[in-house]
Amino acid sequence: MSAFLSYLISGLAIGCTFALVASGFVAIHRVTRVVNFAQGTFPVVAGLTVSSMLGRGLPHGVAELIGIVLAGVIGLVVGVIAIGKRGTPTLASLVITLGLGILAYAFEIIVWGDQPVSYSMLRGAVDIGGARVAWQYFLVIGATLVTFAALGLFFTRTYLGKALSACASNPYAARLAGINPIRMGLLAFALGGLLGGLAGVLITPLQPVAFDSDVLLATSGFAAAIFGGLNSPYAALVGGLLLGVLEAFVAGYINASYQTEVAMVLIIVVMIYQASRRSTVSEEVS
């Protein structure tokens, strides 16, 4: 029972970070139709940055903030390169993000080396049903829920958020209204960077991060994001939590080395299911 509970809670927490990465995929895809292959870079850079900042004696809070903002700036830069030129085909943008994600390895190794880093944020643990659960897990879950609530308010209550939704919903009509789709796309990339950065800042104390952690994070985030067809942040949250818990149980009860395979299998199952639900009629219409 106590093992079950601790797997569940740690799974939920890790799932939350997947959901944050996933919501970055969703924000960018909704507005630009680009699947951002560099999405895994944002949490890695944020985690590595926070680790260095703490090493230089910066206090908690400030270090994390710098890590998240830097990830947001990198998101913006990726956006400028991938979609900044008007008329860039979506597929070209996608390949550019893939290239930038790989290029980032070089920078990361030069700046931080190739060894995994970690740091502690919240110390201490709490006893739940006989299981010792670190406070950090609850911090991750709480921060994620607050972020998703804020995202929901941003997209449905603010004028800028509605303009982003309008670009996602009908880019032609948005242009007629004078909404610049490239600017909105860049905003989405910056937002994707911030969300990925937050995920990295939160997950690094739980799972050490190295330059090549982006593959696992991006794969898991993508698996969570396709739950809502890359278009619904809430479906991505559900997908992330499900994936996190599933991975934790597989790791706990079967073998920790199967974690990545769980995400891969999930991606394949969801995609086959979604493809089978698309009727011939809707294919012909679209």
Add this chain to the structure above:
Amino acid sequence: MLEVTDLVVRYGNATALDGVSLQVGEGEMVALVGPNGAGKSTLVNTLSGILRPVSGSIEVDGRLAQVPEGRQLFPDLSVADNLRLGAWRSRRRAGARDPRRIYEILPDLERMAKQPAGTLSGGQQQMVAVGRALMADPDILAVDELSLGLAPLVVADLVRHLRELNASRGTAVLLIEQNARLAFDLCERAYVLESGTITMSGSSAELSRSDAVARAYLGGLTDSEAS
């Protein structure tokens, strides 16, 4: 108000508009009729800045807003949000985003304010599209295919609103229509666009008496014969 001179627009090697010139005066209602593929939507998208002309000029004295063909709403956003986004260009001006000023002109929209635009009927959606364009406080409204796919009664209601708008605010209208009878009925002047060039122009009365126009657009009968 609107002065288009020798406009040429190409898609790759295909010439969609080949030297189009037309004018819309202040507070005037002008029709542009023509068959499918004549370049009507190309023209209006060029006026809106979505397409770039190869040559020629467009001079607009004031603001131009487009009611696009097929409504082109944001289906998952509410009617009120669709309207608000119509004011994007003037969003920083006080009160610019308030959809209530549109409810005074199109009162039916107030009732549907909270409904997702995608759930409305075609006529209601067309009204939202008109309202959204009006949120930009246009001096000239380019309406692309107002009547397409709508029932005659619904079209009559929309036409009444356009007339009122023109009379009370002096908003000029460029009406792009396949339904020539409707266009001639609403507008004093008209242009006929065929294969990317203006082939005829004049007062609606003159044009509707012309045999060529009658054959092509009025089902073979000139207006005097029809009545």
